[in-house]
Amino acid sequence: MSSIQTVLSILEGHGYERLEKPLVIVGTEFDFEAAARGTGTSHDLVLIATEAVPARRLTRLVAGLARSLDITASRRPVSIVLIGKVEFSARADLETYARVLRVASTNPGRAEIEKAIAVLLPLKLPQATVLRSDGAADKVYEKLGARNTSPEHASLVSAAKGGTERVTLELKRYIDSATGWNQGDENE
Amino acid sequence: MSELPLQQLVLSDFRRIEGTRVIPLDAPVVLIHGPNGTGKTSLLSALELALTGEIKSMRQQSERYIAHLPHMGQPYATLGVRVNLETHSGFDGSPITVGGSRIDGFAALSAEAARFFSERCYLDQSSLSRLLDIYQEKEGSSESALEKFVNELLGLEELDALRNGLVDAFDLRHLKKLVPSVVFVDRELKAAAEALRACSEERATIRADLGAALTDSRISIYELGLLRADEAEDSAVFQQLSELISLKPRSAMSRSWLITRQRELLTLGGRAQGLEERPSNHQLAEAKQAADAASAALKNWESQNRPWLEDWQASGLALGIGLDYDPRATLERNSRALQGELAQHAQTQKEIKATTEKLSAAKAHLAESSARLARAHEVSSALVEGLTLIQGAVELSSHCPVCDRDFSEVGESSLASHVAHKIASLTAHSQELVDLRTQRDLAATAAGDLEAALMRQNAQLLPDVKIRETNARSAAIDQLLEHVDDVVTAREARDVLGRRTLELLTEYENLEAAAVEHSHLISELERCADALELESDFASVPLTAAISKMTSSVDRRLAEHDLDTERYRSAERRRDRLASLLGRDRELTQRLADLAEEQETWKLRLAEVKRRQNVAKDVHEAATAARAEVVHQVFTESLNDVWRAVFTRLAPSEQFVPRFGVPNATKRSFDIELETTHASGETSGPPQMMLSAGNLNTAALSLFIALHLAVEPLVPCLVFDDPVQAMDEVHISQFAALMRLLAKQHGRQVVIAVHERELFDYLALELSPAFDGDQLLTIELGERSLDEDQGITRHRWTSDAAIAS
Numbered sequence: 001m002s003s004i005q006t007v008l009s010i011l012e013g014h015g016y017e018r019l020e021k022p023l024v025i026v027g028t029e030f031d032f033e034a035a036a037r038g039t040g041t042s043h044d045l046v047l048i049a050t051e052a053v054p055a056r057r058l059t060r061l062v063a064g065l066a067r068s069l070d071i072t073a074s075r076r077p078v079s080i081v082l083i084g085k086v087e088f089s090a091r092a093d094l095e096t097y098a099r100v101l102r103v104a105s106t107n108p109g110r111a112e113i114e115k116a117i118a119v120l121l122p123l124k125l126p127q128a129t130v131l132r133s134d135g136a137a138d139k140v141y142e143k144l145g146a147r148n149t150s151p152e153h154a155s156l157v158s159a160a161k162g163g164t165e166r167v168t169l170e171l172k173r174y175i176d177s178a179t180g181w182n183q184g185d186e187n188e
Numbered sequence: 189m190s191e192l193p194l195q196q197l198v199l200s201d202f203r204r205i206e207g208t209r210v211i212p213l214d215a216p217v218v219l220i221h222g223p224n225g226t227g228k229t230s231l232l233s234a235l236e237l238a239l240t241g242e243i244k245s246m247r248q249q250s251e252r253y254i255a256h257l258p259h260m261g262q263p264y265a266t267l268g269v270r271v272n273l274e275t276h277s278g279f280d281g282s283p284i285t286v287g288g289s290r291i292d293g294f295a296a297l298s299a300e301a302a303r304f305f306s307e308r309c310y311l312d313q314s315s316l317s318r319l320l321d322i323y324q325e326k327e328g329s330s331e332s333a334l335e336k337f338v339n340e341l342l343g344l345e346e347l348d349a350l351r352n353g354l355v356d357a358f359d360l361r362h363l364k365k366l367v368p369s370v371v372f373v374d375r376e377l378k379a380a381a382e383a384l385r386a387c388s389e390e391r392a393t394i395r396a397d398l399g400a401a402l403t404d405s406r407i408s409i410y411e412l413g414l415l416r417a418d419e420a421e422d423s424a425v426f427q428q429l430s431e432l433i434s435l436k437p438r439s440a441m442s443r444s445w446l447i448t449r450q451r452e453l454l455t456l457g458g459r460a461q462g463l464e465e466r467p468s469n470h471q472l473a474e475a476k477q478a479a480d481a482a483s484a485a486l487k488n489w490e491s492q493n494r495p496w497l498e499d500w501q502a503s504g505l506a507l508g509i510g511l512d513y514d515p516r517a518t519l520e521r522n523s524r525a526l527q528g529e530l531a532q533h534a535q536t537q538k539e540i541k542a543t544t545e546k547l548s549a550a551k552a553h554l555a556e557s558s559a560r561l562a563r564a565h566e567v568s569s570a571l572v573e574g575l576t577l578i579q580g581a582v583e584l585s586s587h588c589p590v591c592d593r594d595f596s597e598v599g600e601s602s603l604a605s606h607v608a609h610k611i612a613s614l615t616a617h618s619q620e621l622v623d624l625r626t627q628r629d630l631a632a633t634a635a636g637d638l639e640a641a642l643m644r645q646n647a648q649l650l651p652d653v654k655i656r657e658t659n660a661r662s663a664a665i666d667q668l669l670e671h672v673d674d675v676v677t678a679r680e681a682r683d684v685l686g687r688r689t690l691e692l693l694t695e696y697e698n699l700e701a702a703a704v705e706h707s708h709l710i711s712e713l714e715r716c717a718d719a720l721e722l723e724s725d726f727a728s729v730p731l732t733a734a735i736s737k738m739t740s741s742v743d744r745r746l747a748e749h750d751l752d753t754e755r756y757r758s759a760e761r762r763r764d765r766l767a768s769l770l771g772r773d774r775e776l777t778q779r780l781a782d783l784a785e786e787q788e789t790w791k792l793r794l795a796e797v798k799r800r801q802n803v804a805k806d807v808h809e810a811a812t813a814a815r816a817e818v819v820h821q822v823f824t825e826s827l828n829d830v831w832r833a834v835f836t837r838l839a840p841s842e843q844f845v846p847r848f849g850v851p852n853a854t855k856r857s858f859d860i861e862l863e864t865t866h867a868s869g870e871t872s873g874p875p876q877m878m879l880s881a882g883n884l885n886t887a888a889l890s891l892f893i894a895l896h897l898a899v900e901p902l903v904p905c906l907v908f909d910d911p912v913q914a915m916d917e918v919h920i921s922q923f924a925a926l927m928r929l930l931a932k933q934h935g936r937q938v939v940i941a942v943h944e945r946e947l948f949d950y951l952a953l954e955l956s957p958a959f960d961g962d963q964l965l966t967i968e969l970g971e972r973s974l975d976e977d978q979g980i981t982r983h984r985w986t987s988d989a990a991i992a993s
Contacts, residue, residue, distance in 0.1 A: 135343065156807045179797060180793050
């Protein structure tokens with residue numbers, strides 16, 4: 001799979017839609033190597049270019065596209081994924097018209113591409129909160145394994161909600177009740 | 189867009205804002221533009237105050253910041269806010285009034301939501317550049333903001349409570365301290381083991397004693413029952429011995445009876461010995477004969493002499509003289525007395541004669557003396573009387589009245605003294621009269637005395653009758669004295685006879701008594717022999733020998749009796765000891781069983797304690813494992829992954845990515861340390877060392893966003909006050925893309941205030957509505973706010989025809 005295809009596949013994996021070549025904006029054709037646009041809550045336009053396209057030409061293309069968008073008063077944000085070695089001055093020129101997402105390698109891996117275009121991709125957020133209400137207990141049970149989940153274990157685990165002192169008290173009660181001595185003196 | 193958390197802010201006379209402004213906030217993205225000094229920050233701090241009740245950055249500078257909040261010259265400011273959030277219970281939508289030193293009214297958010305907003309939603313302008321420092325600052329010993337965030341995120345309270353609460357389970361000593369009853373169980377178990385050991389030892393001792401006691405008991409069985417010593421089984425020994433003791437024969441001859449016999453024989457022996465020392469029986473007849481002869485001789489003497497002796501004795505009695513003892517002396521004494529009386533009479537007669545003669549002479553002398561006295565008395569008394577008469581007359585004159593002469597012629601002395609001298613001499617002459625009278629009185633007395641003596645002597649003379657009687661009596665005594673020798677001789681003869689007779693009779697009586705004693709002794713010995721069941725032949729052997737034999741028999745029987753008694757006593761003692769030892773052995777056996785049971789009970793309890801200890805340990809270990817997992821999960825997935833994701837979006841070309849150092853999961857609290865990882869994967873120094881100032885800001889901003897994203901969005905909005913001041917263009921475009929992502933794909937309402945026009949325009953383009961229903965609110969302050977629309981523009985989505993669909 002070429003780098004362009006990899007970029008497209010990653011984008012498609014996150015709800016982007018591949019655009020037909022050539023890209024037509026308000027009736028004008030732009031010969032980008034590949035393009036995609038956001039769907040749903042995204043209306044980004046993503047252009048993909050490699051070092052195969054000369055920088056001056058690429059700059060002209062992007063400038064033209066920007067103008068076309070301006071004409072239609074489009075507020076669509078434009079990003080360009082640059083793969084390979086592109087001169088800094090060319091990149092700086094491009095940045096005037098669009099967000100430049102650079103993939104430095106000529107043949108980048110998927111991870112490098114993902115890192116470069118991450119800003120176009122939704123964040124992978126963790127479970128909002130690791131432990132909810134009974135989360136701690138559940139986690140402890142999970143570690144104890146089914147074999148060890150007896151009411152005895154449960155009495156100790158459930159005391160955790162009351163804090164250290166409550167757990168200590170429960171441990172004391174639990175052990176004390178095994179000694180068969182002065183059952184009533186627990187509170188002494 | 190009712191689900192958007194922030195809806196509207198109304199502020200009056202607040203800081204830079206003069207008058208009242210209504211700021212709509214009900215769009216996914218709100219962009220605020222204002223050149224410096226136009227109230228951009230005032231607006232955002234008004235939002236913070238209306239939501240949370242304070243402006244944290246200002247409070248940190250001065251607690252009295254409230255006084256400065258009303259617009260210059262205004263006494264107070266009011267702030268009202270409309271939200272779709274968990275509000276404070278007292279909040280009813282009314283605005284708060286701010287002024288002086290107080291804030292009246294309720295801030296909109298609940299305490300929890302307010303804290304969330306101020307810590308995780310609102311990044312004020314001044315905080316961004318110092319964010320990493322602020323996060324890591326510790327006020328005193330309390331945890332830093334970052335530590336607080338992390339700990340909240342970790343939610344390790346329960347797991348830590350479990351681990352800390354159960355930590356004592358890992359050490360039995362600690363567990364004992366926590367649960368004193370475990371000490372008790374341990375102690376009881378040891379005590380039970382010790383008691384068991386002591387009891388076992390005691391039983392071993394008892395068993396040894398029991399063996400000895402059984403041997404002794406078998407000896408007794410043998411002694412009493414003539415059984416073989418080992419014939420009885422151990423279990424039967426006690427029974428057999430008890431039976432033998434109960435069958436003890438009742439002896440006819442008790443020990444006391446034998447002792448009595450022994451003493452009896454001792455007494456009889458003494459008596460027998462006494463008998464043997466006496467005269468023998470045949471002497472009895474001789475003694476009888478002699479006694480009879482003596483009695484006859486005495487009787488004969490009596491018949492011959494008694495009459496005359498009695499007559500002689502009667503004659504004495506007639507004279508008033510008892511003659512039973514020493515008649516001669518008695519008679520001679522009486523005779524002498526009579527002779528004395530007669531001699532006295534003759535003497536008295538002689539004295540009377542002499543006295544009579546003296547009396548005659550005395551009487552003659554008396555008569556003479558009386559005559560002389562009469563004469564002398566007559567002469568002297570007449571002269572004295574005459575002179576006494578003259579004395580009065582011559583006192584004053586020397587002329588004698590008798591002779592009428594002058595006395596002075598005679599001599600030199602006076603007549604008066606002469607007379608006086610004469611009277612005195614006559615008085616001296618009267619002494620002569622006294623002497624004469626005395627002589628006469630003496631003569632009279634002598635005569636009287638002699639008369640009296642004579643009368644006494646006459647009285648002493650015996651009358652004639654008496655003299656005759658005395659003489660007759662004397663003659664009678666003389667007559668008795670004539671026979672007194674015969675009487676004495678006769679009496680002596682009788683005494684000899686009487687004594688001899690008495691002696692012989694006594695001897696005879698003694699012999700007779702011995703014979704009786706012998707007979708009695710034999711009968712007593714026979715009785716004794718019968719009682720002792722002995723053969724008796726006291727005729728042929730001496731009594732003492734027979735008695736000695738009998739005594740030996742009694743002694744032997746006593747010895748036998750004593751031996752028998754001692755054996756039974758010993759058997760009883762042994763039986764009792766055996767019984768006691770058997771009883772104790774039974775008790776100890778039972779006690780051993782009880783103790784073993786008790787020990788088992790305590791063992792089980794201790795085992796149960798240890799099992800429970802293990803349960804607690806399991807739970808502790810599970811909690812530790814869970815904690816490690818949570819820590820790992822939080823630090824890698826929740827914090828580092830999100831932070832990395834955000835940071836790399838903002839600074840994609842940075843080789844060093846900041847992250848939290850993953851701490852040791854078992855430690856109670858974490859020292860939060862920030863570090864970086866190089867693209868190569870190697871861990872490197874802290875962000876402050878490894879990142880440029882620009883990227884350090886990016887790191888801080890990305891950390892702020894990451895911390896917001898790591899937890900459940902209690903207040904799902906992000907409010908930034910000029911966040912991109914130090915960013916280059918690339919970063920700004922990345923930031924814009926990230927904001928778009930958060931607003932449009934992750935449901936966070938985003939409010940951004942910027943002061944640069946260009947940036948504002950760029951962001952307005954980047955964050956423009958992207959889908960149907962999407963909106964963007966732009967609020968322009970400064971002069972633009974004076975326009976009719978007050979600088980507020982609501983951008984709505986319009987279909988984009990640029991790209992053919």
